[in-house]
Amino acid sequence: MKYAKALIRLALVGGIALSGAAMADHGNNITSTLHSVDVMHNGKTVTIERSSDKNATVPKAYNKVARHCPPFCIQPMPLGQGIETLGELEVLGYLKRVANGDRTVLVIDSRTPEWMARGTIPGSTNIPWNKINVDVEGSFAIDAEAETLQGILTDTFGARLVKGSWDFRNAKTLAFFCNGAWCPQSAVNVKTLVRLGYPAYKLKWYRGGMQSWVSLGLTTVNH
Structure with a gap:
C-alpha cells in the first residue's frame, strides 16, 4: 500500500x-490551450498575447478607482434584451474573424482621439462615440451630425436607407467597447443604434473595455 x-x-x-x-x-x-491570437491592425499583423513581464503594472490612465458619477457611473451587465455582453475571449474571437476576412463583423473602439493616443485593442476600428450619439429623432437631410451618422450606418456598418426607413438585414455585427465598466460611451452608442432599429442580436458590448484588457496584460497598440 x-x-x-x-x-x-x-x-x-x-x-x-x-x-x-x-x-x-x-x-x-x-487560456490553457491558447497562447496568442494574430489580428490585423492598420494593414499589419499584430499578435495579441499576455505580458510575461512579472514587473508590469496597469497603465496610469486606468489605475484610478475614484471616478465622478455622473458621467462615469458603473454600467449594468446587460444593456438590453438580445444584446450580448462580451468578455475578453469573445472579443478575441471577433477580432480573429475580422483578421480572417469576415466582413460581416466589426469591433469598435468608441473612445475619442485623446484616449486613443494611449493605446487601443489591436484589430479594432475607432469611431468616436459622439459620431454616433446624436439626436436620432432629427432630420437626416438637415442636421450635419445626423448626416455623419447616416454615412457611418451606410458606409461602415452596411445598413441601407430605403424611402426614409433603415434596412439592417445586411448590416454588420458590431462589438463596441470604451474605457471600462465605468465608461458610458459605448453603451450609449449601442442604445442609440437600438432606437434606430438596429437588430439587438447584431450588437455586442465589451463591458470591461480597456481597463479590463490592460489589467489582464493583453497587447495594445498605438492608434
Missing part, C-alpha cells in the same frame, strides 16, 4: 512539473 501511494505521489509531482514546463515554453498563455 505504501509503495502504491508513493507511485501515485510521484506521478502527481511529475505531472505538475511537466505542466509547469509546458507553460514555461509559452510564457503567459491566454
Whole structure:
C-alpha cells in the first residue's frame, strides 16, 4: 500500500512539473490551450498575447478607482434584451474573424482621439462615440451630425436607407467597447443604434473595455 501511494505521489509531482514546463515554453498563455491570437491592425499583423513581464503594472490612465458619477457611473451587465455582453475571449474571437476576412463583423473602439493616443485593442476600428450619439429623432437631410451618422450606418456598418426607413438585414455585427465598466460611451452608442432599429442580436458590448484588457496584460497598440 505504501509503495502504491508513493507511485501515485510521484506521478502527481511529475505531472505538475511537466505542466509547469509546458507553460514555461509559452510564457503567459491566454487560456490553457491558447497562447496568442494574430489580428490585423492598420494593414499589419499584430499578435495579441499576455505580458510575461512579472514587473508590469496597469497603465496610469486606468489605475484610478475614484471616478465622478455622473458621467462615469458603473454600467449594468446587460444593456438590453438580445444584446450580448462580451468578455475578453469573445472579443478575441471577433477580432480573429475580422483578421480572417469576415466582413460581416466589426469591433469598435468608441473612445475619442485623446484616449486613443494611449493605446487601443489591436484589430479594432475607432469611431468616436459622439459620431454616433446624436439626436436620432432629427432630420437626416438637415442636421450635419445626423448626416455623419447616416454615412457611418451606410458606409461602415452596411445598413441601407430605403424611402426614409433603415434596412439592417445586411448590416454588420458590431462589438463596441470604451474605457471600462465605468465608461458610458459605448453603451450609449449601442442604445442609440437600438432606437434606430438596429437588430439587438447584431450588437455586442465589451463591458470591461480597456481597463479590463490592460489589467489582464493583453497587447495594445498605438492608434
